[in-house]
Amino acid sequence: MVLRLKQLSSLLIKPSGPDCNLDCSYCFYLEKADLFPKAIHRMSLDTLELLLRQAMEQSGPRITISWQGGEPTLMGLPWFEKAVEFQEKYGNGKTVGNGLQTNGLLLDTQWARFLKEYRFLVGLSIDGPEHVHDKYRLTQGRKGSWHTVAEKASLLMEEGVEVNSLSVVTDYSSQYAEEIYEYLKSLGFRHMQFIPCVETDPVDRTKAAAYSVSAEAYGRFLVDIFDLWKRDFADGMPTVSIRYFDSVFHKYVGMTAPDCTLGRTCGTYVVVEHNGDVYSCDFFVEPSWKLGNLATDRLVDMLNSDRQNEFGNWKADLPQMCQSCKWLRNCWGGCTKDRIRDPQETDPNHFCRSYMMFFEHADGDLTELAHQWRSGKSSGIRAEPGQAAPQIHGTQSRFKNSLTEMN
Secondary structure (H helix, E strand, O other), X not given: OOOOOOOEEEEEEOOOOOOOOEOOOOOOOHHHHHHOOOOOOOOOXXXXXXXXXXXXXXXXXXXXXXEOOOOHHHHOHHHHHHHHHXXXXXXXXXEEEEEEEEOOOOOOHHHHHHHHHOOOEEEXXXXXXXXXXXXXXXXXXXXXXXXXXXXXHHHHHXXXXXXXXXXXXXXXXXXXXXXXXHHHHXXXXXXXXXEEOOOEOOOOOOOEOOOOOOHHHHHHHXXXXXXXXXXXXXXXXXXXXXXXXHHHHHHHOOOOOOOHHHOOOOOOOEEEOOOOEEEOOHHHOOHHHEEEXXXXXXXXXHHOOHHHHHHHHHOOOOOHHHHOOOOHHHHOOOOHHHEOOOOOOOOOEOOHHHHHXXXXXXXXXXXXXXXXXXXXXXXXXXXXXXXXXXXXXXXXXXXXXXXXXXX
């Protein structure tokens, strides 16, 4: 059997490592500072150039680069200007998509104009209105960050930057689905991503941390958001894009979902830390899943290494409960990181019941939408010849459409 090599098409880069100017209670990445000897973590320009030269030379005709942290804007705007310069230098005309996930605190007009000029897709972390956002997203002085982030959202939109909201769903925020949804719409967001929070308790490592959202609460949240999303349809079409619903819809029309948690296997991208170390996944930046370093190894080789293939196939190792589940092909067990933490639990994934609740509720509507999309009978829902992905709103999801030509 000949294994098909994975193409280098996506990278997640952490240029400032775990460093951040916030101290969010639920952050899983701050503790990664223990992996590195220095107190401050910054990617050097030499490492940046080596990284982008490899990325450009080893990728196909297009590549998507996600800049995350920690807080990536700690690198400063001139550093990101050099990143674009290196992409242009080594790109040879290929298409590059840049995405920036940020808490927004350091953004200003100059930043916004840069992001717009080079068509960065910005994911702004904002959990909801003040009482929701400031529950856990606190400064290092333990003060709320909501006021500043809301101002930055307005700035980005006024400057015409492509921006989506990224909201973490916790034990607290899960109670306010409608308030959060309506608040984000009031700010002007029409593309939203809701990320369920489950982290290990720092004292009892067999349990989920107190701020984690329960399976039942997240399931109710998904159902409520789905109904709100459906309520806002106009002429049979969604007016708001919800990342999870967009990804799930791919499954309903027989296509590969862009969200790696919905795939049978994973391991389709790698994570590059500030010092050039490369890891299997954002949630598994740990010694056991270190694949190598840019200084001695090639990105495309690490992506196709035995260790990375082992990581990707780990997702497909599901218990009988999953294999006999009617929703298996819609879910494929969810994200590997969310697998059982408490030995007393019987579910194979912390959010197993969440997804069951959601699909039981939404399956009929999604099936009908898929039928309309295939037949082209619904306004705006069409299967175009050669179309790469289904569209359940007027234009292709901006979570994917951040590509810009490099000359």
